[in-house]
Amino acid sequence: xxxxxxxxxxxxxxxxxxxxxxxxxxxxxxxxxxxxxxxxxxxxxxxxxxxxxxxxxxxxxxxxxxxxxxxxxxxxxxxxxxxxxxxxxxxxxxxxxxxxxxxxxxxxxxxxxxxxxxxxxxxxxxxxxxxxxxxxxxxxxxxxxxxxxxxxxxxxxxxxxxxxxxxxxxxxxxxxxxxxxxxxxxxxxxxxxxxxxxxxxxxxxxxxxxxxxxxxxxxxxxxxxxxxxxxxxxxxxxxxxxxxxxxxxxxxxxxxxxxxxxxxxxxxxxxxxxxxxxxxxxxxxxxxxxxxxxxxxxxxxxxxxxxxxxxxxxxxxxxxxxxxxxxxxxxxxxxxxx
Numbered sequence: 001x002x003x004x005x006x007x008x009x010x011x012x013x014x015x016x017x018x019x020x021x022x023x024x025x026x027x028x029x030x031x032x033x034x035x036x037x038x039x040x041x042x043x044x045x046x047x048x049x050x051x052x053x054x055x056x057x058x059x060x061x062x063x064x065x066x067x068x069x070x071x072x073x074x075x076x077x078x079x080x081x082x083x084x085x086x087x088x089x090x091x092x093x094x095x096x097x098x099x100x101x102x103x104x105x106x107x108x109x110x111x112x113x114x115x116x117x118x119x120x121x122x123x124x125x126x127x128x129x130x131x132x133x134x135x136x137x138x139x140x141x142x143x144x145x146x147x148x149x150x151x152x153x154x155x156x157x158x159x160x161x162x163x164x165x166x167x168x169x170x171x172x173x174x175x176x177x178x179x180x181x182x183x184x185x186x187x188x189x190x191x192x193x194x195x196x197x198x199x200x201x202x203x204x205x206x207x208x209x210x211x212x213x214x215x216x217x218x219x220x221x222x223x224x225x226x227x228x229x230x231x232x233x234x235x236x237x238x239x240x241x242x243x244x245x246x247x248x249x250x251x252x253x254x255x256x257x258x259x260x261x262x263x264x265x266x267x268x269x270x271x272x273x274x275x276x277x278x279x280x281x282x283x284x285x286x287x288x289x290x291x292x293x294x295x296x297x298x299x300x301x302x303x304x305x306x307x308x309x310x311x312x313x314x315x316x317x318x319x320x321x322x323x324x325x326x327x328x329x330x331x332x333x334x335x336x337x338x
Contacts, residue, residue, distance in 0.1 A: 002082050004031040004075070005330050007054040010039045014064060018053045021068055029075040031057070034330040041329075043114075047322035056326070058082065103331055107324055114320040117313065118243045125236040129229070136168040136220030139207060147220075151206055154223040161202045163188035164226055164294065170207070170219020174226065179275055179288035186216065197276055226291050227269070230298025231305075238306035242314075251311035252304060261304025265297040 004022060008015030015035075022033055038044035038052060048054055051063040055071065057078040062070060113120070131150050138147035154160065163177045176182040177196050178189050188194070194201050207220030222229065242249055268289050275286045 002029075002031050002057060002078055003034060003330065004078075005034045005036060005056040005326065007036050007038055007044065007048050007052050007056070007326065009049070009052050010037050012052065015053045018055070018071070021071060025072065025075060029072075029079055031075070036326055036329045041325050043318065043321035043325045044329075046318060103328055107327065110320060111324040111328075114317040114324065117317055118239060118247060118310070121310075122236065122239040122243065125232055125239060129224070129232045129236060132223035132229070133168070135223040136207060139220040140169050147206070151221075151223050155203070158224050158228050159199075159203065160221070160223065160225060161199065162192065162205050162221060163196055163202060164289075165224075166222040166226055166229065166291075167207065167219040168222065169217070171216040172219075174291050175218075176290060177275075177288045179286065180290045182290050191216070191218065199276065225294075227265070227294040227298040230295040231302035234299040234302030235306045238303055238310065242306070242310050247311075247314045249307070249311055251309075251315075252307040254308065257304050257308040261301045261308070265301040268293050268297045 006015070006018060006022065008018070019033070019035065022031070036044065038048050053064050055062040055066075055074060057074060058081060060074050060078050062074045132154055135147045135150040135154075138144075138150070151160070163175055163180075166174055172185055174185075175188045175191055176185060178187045179196075188196055188202075192201075192205070196202065205221065208218050224232070272287055272289050275288045
């Protein structure tokens, strides 16, 4: 026997009328009715409040307003489809029917994730961003082995170039290239006596506590570069704001994500690539970004990306919550009815 799910608002006369119609049509279209009141479930209320009374039977959905002819056509289509699939012995149909009559562990996990995904993302970003700052703290405390593990883990994920990274416990928070033209600070070339195009050397150095190269204490490098710190920091901040807002912030339009998020970081990042090459002609413009620009463009990219993606994820999760909340209510009623 097919299951007909009726979503209604509590005390709605239209819902009561549909229930009476379904009862009258039961001899012609045998079914088991499950009535789900959406008022007490925020997920169902958000999804269906403008559509009730709403009929769901198999893959067919009929939302208000509809008349008895529409209702008969929907029930008839569902009945004929179910009979045909039973006759041909479709195993996939049998499995779907069975899954529809029970709440599985996967359903429970999916329902939990649909509610708590933003907390999972926020915790992940907090850990992902926090470990690179833990590495220099560990190195400062003399715990070099765990510090090296963190640097090694993040090495495939970030270039970790010394002249594009933050430093802790040193005389300066960063050591820019001369090409960046940051005034008032010692440069990478001055302190490290190294060619900045030697990327292996710039990646390998993680820091030292003593006076660096006879001039000043260098400190220890954060395991993520300046731009990545800004990107993941902005993602984390927006995640917190989005959660505190009740996840009601609307998604940023795609063209604003491109204009405000993608283009600035693309221009700043790619325009400095020639500065790492030694064979280019003198007439080519060679530039090096600075920590302020890297941070600003990183924050813009991370923030705009989160603003674009998080509300879209929430929309998908809202549908999942509504689907599984409805299924849970239906299964509960079916089990009670025997």
